[in-house]
Amino acid sequence: MKTKETGSDPKFATKTSSQESPALNELFKDSISDLYWAENHLVKALPKMISAATAPELKNAIESHLEETKGHVSRLEQIFELLGEKAIAKKCDAMEGLTKEAEGIVEETEPGTATRDVGIILASQKVEHYEIASYGGLYQLATTLGLTDIADLLEQTLAEEKLADGKLTDIAENEINYKAADEA
Ligand SMILES: [Fe+2]
Numbered sequence: 108m109k110t111k112e113t114g115s116d117p118k119f120a121t122k123t124s125s126q127e128s129p130a131l132n133e134l135f136k137d138s139i140s141d142l143y144w145a146e147n148h149l150v151k152a153l154p155k156m157i158s159a160a161t162a163p164e165l166k167n168a169i170e171s172h173l174e175e176t177k178g179h180v181s182r183l184e185q186i187f188e189l190l191g192e193k194a195i196a197k198k199c200d201a202m203e204g205l206t207k208e209a210e211g212i213v214e215e216t217e218p219g220t221a222t223r224d225v226g227i228i229l230a231s232q233k234v235e236h237y238e239i240a241s242y243g244g245l246y247q248l249a250t251t252l253g254l255t256d257i258a259d260l261l262e263q264t265l266a267e268e269k270l271a272d273g274k275l276t277d278i279a280e281n282e283i284n285y286k287a288a289d290e291a
Pocket residue numbers: 146175176179238264268
């Protein structure tokens with residue numbers, strides 16, 4: 108058995124211990140902190156999109172994804188716990204930029220229009236794709252590092268992000284894009 112320098116025993120089975128690949132484990136932890144900032148930021152940003160949207164199905168879709176997003180924050184907190192780390196958020200410039208872009212679209216479009224809804228969908232799908240890329244990559248990395256329990260949690264959120272993205276595509280394809288195309 109190895110002697111640990113600091114901390115308590117990890118609660119997961121590792122194939123690759125943090126002593127064996129400290130730089131990669133550090134990168135993994137940093138990326139989780141980045142996502143933690145991003146998800147917390149979304150919990151604050153999504154209500155603005157809900158009130159800016161008009162179509163009830165779009166409002167509902169963002170509302171239910173807001174509830175899921177709160178769950179994503181809790182899952183990341185569980186991950187920090189499994190890593191034996193404090194939950195620390197590290198500013199995610201990408202997510203800040205994506206939400207700024209979404210707010211810009213709202214400012215530049217007329218309230219109550221399907222055109223604004225289309226803009227909200229476009230911006231929201233960029234957010235979902237960023238999350239899908241992040242969770243997909245970190246799921247793979249957790250698997251490589253032998254962090255099975257953490258990989259499971261990341262996979263659960265990844266599935267919800269993919270469903271949210273698909274729902275937005277359906278809303279755009281089935282109704283809102285046509286409505287917007289008819290607008291002056
Ligand atoms: Fe999320």
